[in-house]
Amino acid sequence: MPPIDLHGHSPSEALRAFAREYNRRVRQGQLDTLTVVHGYGSTGTGGEIKASLHRFLARHQDALDWLPGDGAAGGNPGQTIVRPLGPLPEEPKTQDDLLVEFCEVAKPEQKILTKFFKTPPNEIKAALRRLKAAGRLVEATKNGKTTYEAKKS
Numbered sequence: 001m002p003p004i005d006l007h008g009h010s011p012s013e014a015l016r017a018f019a020r021e022y023n024r025r026v027r028q029g030q031l032d033t034l035t036v037v038h039g040y041g042s043t044g045t046g047g048e049i050k051a052s053l054h055r056f057l058a059r060h061q062d063a064l065d066w067l068p069g070d071g072a073a074g075g076n077p078g079q080t081i082v083r084p085l086g087p088l089p090e091e092p093k094t095q096d097d098l099l100v101e102f103c104e105v106a107k108p109e110q111k112i113l114t115k116f117f118k119t120p121p122n123e124i125k126a127a128l129r130r131l132k133a134a135g136r137l138v139e140a141t142k143n144g145k146t147t148y149e150a151k152k153s
Contacts, residue, residue: 001034003035003036003079004021004037006037006053007037009049011048011049011051012052012096014053015052015053015094016091016092018036018056018092019088020090022034022064022084023088023090025084026087026088027087030084031085034082035079035080036082037078037079038050038078038079040078048123050077050078050080051123054066054080055118056092060089062085062086063085063086063087064083064085064088065083066080067081095116095119095127096130096131096136099112099124099128100136100137101150102116103148104149104150105149106140108142108146109128109146109148113125128148131148135151136151137150137151138150
């Protein structure tokens with residue numbers, strides 16, 4: 001079975017592409033172990049796609065088993081091994097989506113970092129900047145603290 005290659009996608013596009021292909025294979029009864037190729041990231045230590053994919057897989061362990069590629073025999077940190085057990089949500093929520101949902105009511109940065117403690121703080125801060133630049137979050141200062149709130153449509 002050919003691997004699922006996520007190169008060339010943004011992290012959110014990569015998750016959607018993974019979920020679509022994963023579900024297509026599950027619907028066709030292809031429940032064999034599959035390889036997801038995400039690359040090493042530009043630093044060689046794991047990029048945003050790999051980190052986003054691993055967080056997504058960890059949230060959906062009821063639908064699959066998985067192992068980072070460097071934890072498998074012959075290890076390759078640029079890929080992840082997945083064993084399907086059932087379907088995934090068609091439109092998976094990305095970490096960005098979860099951040100925006102969490103900020104429906106203005107939240108101080110520290111509370112956001114505490115909520116998403118499993119993700120390194122620098123990644124969360126980068127996501128907050130990206131979401132602000134994209135117009136999905138509004139930044140404000142209240143009582144000397146930076147807060148973020150989902151932009152009302």
